[in-house]
Amino acid sequence: MRIALLEDEHEQAQNVQSILSERGHHCDSFPTGQAFLSAVLHRSYELLILDWQIPDMTGLDVLRTVRAQLNWPIPVVFLTQRDSESDIVAALDAGADDYLAKPPRAAELGARINALARRSNPDAEKEILNYGPFEINTQQRTISLHGEELTLTDKDFDLTLFLFQNQGRLLTREMLLERVWGLARDINTRTVDTHMSRLRRRLGLNPENGFRIKTIYQRGYRLEAMKGPDAVPDSIHTDQAANE
Missing domain, CATH: 1.10.10.10 (Winged helix-like DNA-binding domain superfamily/Winged helix DNA-binding domain)
Structure with a gap:
């Protein structure tokens, strides 16, 4: 699966990329919302992972832009240090499909991504x-x-x-x-x-x-x-x- 990651902290991005790579996924990382959106709106990604607090805009703003401009329901996961109930509700209401707190546990992140992949493309294994x-x-x-x-x-x-x-x-x-x-x-x-x-x-x-x-x-x-x-x-x- 091709995944786009929005994460401005280099070590955090490397950690997530390593987890996903070990599970057979390809993950491109972007440090700003503008760079992320430019890539996502013009390339072929199958799942997005968003941080909330980034330098040029919020992850919530990025999510709203993605939902407004992409004409298909690409799965979106929030991965952030913000874990209050109100933040989780805001992200899900804005169109996120899942929400995880940093730092991610490798097995859990992999399992959640696989679950979203199955739901987003149920025909993938059909003959x-x-x-x-x-x-x-x-x-x-x-x-x-x-x-x-x-x-x-x-x-x-x-x-x-x-x-x-x-x-x-x-x-x-x-x-x-x-x-x-x-x-x-x-x-x-x-x-x-x-x-x-x-x-x-x-x-x-x-x-x-x-x-x-x-x-x-x-x-x-x-x-x-x-x-x-x-x-x-x-x-x-x-x-x-x-x-x-």
């Missing part, structure tokens, strides 16, 4: 994902439309899966390069535009099939459902035979 007329088999790496398997490259599959798993979320070109291609953010983003244009045609992403890829000017792309209940995951199941 079959159905989105309206689209069926994605994550084990066989195939995608079908109205029961007919589509001819796609491996990269087409990775990009399509990432789009559907982040339906409704603005995905910047840099974010897509990082998460789908594994490339640095300073690589030419033309690669993303070319693949996205081709994917629109190959997948039949149009109102008739319930989805469209919307281009967000100078930012990136967003997969949008075009109609009601048929455009969201309507049945997600695991191959039972594999478990027998």
Whole structure:
């Protein structure tokens, strides 16, 4: 899991990063609210950890900005020395998902992060994902439309899966390069535009099939459902035979 940490004390940041790294997570640390927000709003993070007292603004202000500007419910954990009931209530009311006091106990921090990860992405370990007329088999790496398997490259599959798993979320070109291609953010983003244009045609992403890829000017792309209940995951199941 990719995690962004807001922490202005260097030793505290190193401690949290070490705990998370030992559990297989990647954690970037930022000492100010502005640096943190700049990264979070333009990169691909899956969970945020916030300190309350930082030099340029409060963690609560950062949280409110994140909730106002990100169009998906990214999990947020407060990790702070402030542990009064009123502070905890204020953070949770502002949109935090969990609240821990410093210094964190390694096992507890890891367990809470894992619990939030499971709740935020319950489909991560599912084999079959159905989105309206689209069926994605994550084990066989195939995608079908109205029961007919589509001819796609491996990269087409990775990009399509990432789009559907982040339906409704603005995905910047840099974010897509990082998460789908594994490339640095300073690589030419033309690669993303070319693949996205081709994917629109190959997948039949149009109102008739319930989805469209919307281009967000100078930012990136967003997969949008075009109609009601048929455009969201309507049945997600695991191959039972594999478990027998």
